[in-house]
Amino acid sequence: MPQISSTLLQRAVDEFAKLPGVGEKTAMRLVLHLLRQEVQDVNQFGQSVMQLRANVKFCKTCHNISDNDVCDICSNPRRDHSLICVVENIQDVMAVENTQQYRGLYHVLGGVISPMDGVGPGDLQIESLLQRAQAEEVKEIILALNPTMEGDTTNFYLYRKLAPLNVGVSVIARGVAQNDELQYTDEITLGRSIVNRTQFAVNM
Amino acid sequence: MPQISSTLLQRAVDEFAKLPGVGEKTAMRLVLHLLRQEVQDVNQFGQSVMQLRANVKFCKTCHNISDNDVCDICSNPRRDHSLICVVENIQDVMAVENTQQYRGLYHVLGGVISPMDGVGPGDLQIESLLQRAQAEEVKEIILALNPTMEGDTTNFYLYRKLAPLNVGVSVIARGVAQNDELQYTDEITLGRSIVNRTQFAVNM
Secondary structure (H helix, E strand, C coil), rough: CCCCCHHHHHHHHHHCCCCCCCCCHHHHHHHHHHHHHHHHHHHHHHHHHHHHHHHHHEEECCCCEEEEEEECCCCCCCCCEEEEEEEECHHHHHHHHCCCCCCCCEECCCCCHHHHHCCCCHHHHHHHHHHHHHHCCCCEEEEECCCCCHHHHHHEEEEEHCCCCCCCCEEEECCCCCCHHHHHHHHHHHHHHHCCCCCCCCCC | CCCCHHHHHHHHHHHHHCCCCHHHHHHHHHHHHHHHHCHHHHHHHHHHHHHHHCEEEECCCCCCECCCCCCCCCCCCCCEEEEEECCHHHHHHHHHHHCCCEEEEECCCCCCCCCCCCCHHHHCCCCHHHHHHHHCCEEEEEEECCCCCCHHHHHHHHHHHHCCCCEEEEEECCCCCCCCCCCCCCCCHHHHHCCCCCCCCCCC
């Protein structure tokens, strides 16, 4: 990268270049863009991340990101409190919410069991899930972890812990994705989609 | 985009999504990355852009970005003060500096003449260039604008203004770029590279 004639500029570029997927050239482009904005707009930008980091809270029940001690989903009486969907992180909560197909509650594990990365069950929000699962109102735990080796390992671990409790345990369906082409679908997925075929219905 | 359960998070994502080339998904990824950093690191990030915007200065002589009233290049007695390289913006200063082939001074126009974008000569730092060009010590003005329609128009405009003054005017060479393939080079560039061929030398 070229020498920059301003240490203020250099500092801002260095900070942006620390972001994931942002190289020095992109960092320079973003910083020069901000430099052309009004002072108050740049302050609003800077303050927004600092305030987020300083004041961020996580729901005491489901560990989703929240502005309050209990998140809007957990405190919403119109959600189905008999269902708990277990996900890895807050992005996955958003992804499931985005489907508009789920009206139950969530539980954010904060990761999956991964011995390679040094993540064991004790590093995840598993104890609090087991406590929630014992509540009278909870009927079903839906495991919605990523379909990976680590996700499957975590699913199995959770199943063994949940099985003795008086609660149903389900796992999200696997199969061919919308608009996938069968000839390019891996054999595990395609095989599973045949074994787990469902009764044909006009409105799938 | 999914509904986000935190207005603080939503605000930060919205701010990032205003950056050029950053969509909402990328914005979310960057903000969630910052959320995992230490409070002091996030503050350092936010402060860096706000301080840059609040305290940025531009060199009174060449209009390059600078921490002082006169930039390091203009105030450096070891630079060649008889040469002024005219560029469009501060990124171009960095690009030329990066070549390590130029030891003269710069003049940042702040754009090029572009009637389509409503940019006329009066919007650019042309008056101050003409004043600098009249100084005794200045021998040559090097026009290093982008090889585009607007760049060429601006080159021509500057040439007409500079010609009456007692100063040389040159323009950066155009021709085939390093590692270009001739068969894919446009005919204007290739034609010009033949017309403006130079004497062969072992060390180009």
